[in-house]
Amino acid sequence: MKWQHLLKDFQIYLKIERGLSENTIINYAHDIEKLMRFLEDNDINLSPLAIDETTIQQFIYEVAKILNARSQTRIISGLKSFFNYLIFEDYRKDNPMELIEAPKIGRKLPDTLALEDIEKLIATIDLSKAEGHRNKAIIETLYGCGLRVSELVGLKLSDLFFDEGFIRVTGKGDKQRFIPISKFTQKHINLYIKGDRIKVKHIPEFSDTVFLNRRGKQLTRVMIFTIIKRLTEKAEIKKNISPHTFRHSFATHLLENGADLRAIQLMLGHESITTTEIYMHVDRSHLAKVMEKYHPRT
Template identity: 85%
Template sequence: MKWTHTLKDFKHFLKIERGLSENTIVNYSHDIEKLIRFVEENNSNHTPLSIDEATVQQFIYEIAKVLNARSQTRIISGLKSFFTYLVFEDYRKDNPMEMIEAPKIGRKLPDTLALQDIEKLIAAIDLSTAEGHRNKAIIETLYGCGLRVSELVNLKLSDLFFDEGFIRVTGKGDKQRFVPIGSITQKYINMYIKESRPFVKEVPEFSDTVFLNRRGKQLTRVMIFTIIKRLAEKTGLKKKISPHTFRHSFATHLLENGADLRAIQLMLGHESITTTEIYMHVDRKHLAEIMQRYHPRT
């Protein structure tokens, strides 16, 4: 059984059986491809069915020389899923990852921005161009709705229900949710759609996509990262930020202002409340103030 054929079947399993997003499947595939390259570079004849624990251990030892603990953990997780799939499908009787443990990593707290920093970034956008109005709407949407970058670039005109005060978002695993959208965010999206978007060359395939590039095509994730990086440089912001920083800021600011954690979970599209609970660790001072204000024994 060849690696390429097995990897193709595994990707199909992740998409159809487990309903994972395209980005997650790509990440899993890259992890397995690293193992394949290691096997080939070491002139090994191992196939997915014959590779043993010692070879996998050697591969992990090699990646540990160049990758941090978090990256190692992600790769080990991907490999465990791959070999668990092979056992599940009766291709293998044993799992070479069974005794391999991932390195212990601490819980990484999300980076956030103060409201003043977000306003400074938005104010730095050049509104003399069509791209400027688009970029302002993009930042307002990332922060105003707490979207993932993939959710932002895939947002459709048909997903906007402004009269009802919601947008429909397609998240991980193609799961859909409705997220409230405030009047300010609506205002800047409407301005972009009515005043700037009509001047973009129409490409039928992307006629329903909200945010387009100059050629009328859907923006890439990389382009969103670039827009934010340039804004950070323009304002002299020292923090390393990304589209996810606005998502984290959205959740943190809601929590700081008294929002219910369950409501934040639903808006972010987290499968488990445990994922959302990381925001409880961001501002301990705020939690202490909540305790003082609301607990009957204080």
């Protein structure tokens, strides 16, 4: 069977059976397409059912020349999943990735911003411009609720339960969770919804979407990155800031102020507590203070 046919079936499997997000599925497909291009460039005529471990190792060797360890690990993981799917569907009896190990990578500590930096960045927003209150509401929501950028752009008016003090968020794998939202963040969202958003000519398809561009469409992930990049440059903050930086800062500041790790896990939408535990390593000085304050032997 041909690569494209099985790749398409694999993508359907990831969406229907495993419930993975669109972005994750796209990344899996890109990794498999890299292998397909390698075979084509090297005139290796092997189907997904015939490709062997030696050929895979040659591909990984070439990949290692141009990609860092983290990217290599992701590609190896994606290929393992693809060949496991072929075994699951009885197309193959073995996985040619079985003995191929991913490179060892250290656990990358997330970048964070101090509250002063966040306030400095927000202060650069020109509220007299049409997008001013929208951009301020975006930053306040990213930091105030710890959202992923995909969760932010997908946020609906029908997801806002301000009277109850929560918003409903659709995360990875279309899993929904409720996150507390402060009165302060609510205020800035309402200022945008009842002000600048009304002035936008709404397209029916996006009438329930919170954050719109000037043409009445849902903002893209790229546009959120662009907004933050421009604000960062204007505020003269030298750190490399992305939408995820505000999510990291949300979790780190909660932890530093005594929040329970399990509560942070639920708000971030992490399936495993081990993913959330990375924040325990961000500020060791804070952990020392916790030990000094709460342990009976200090």
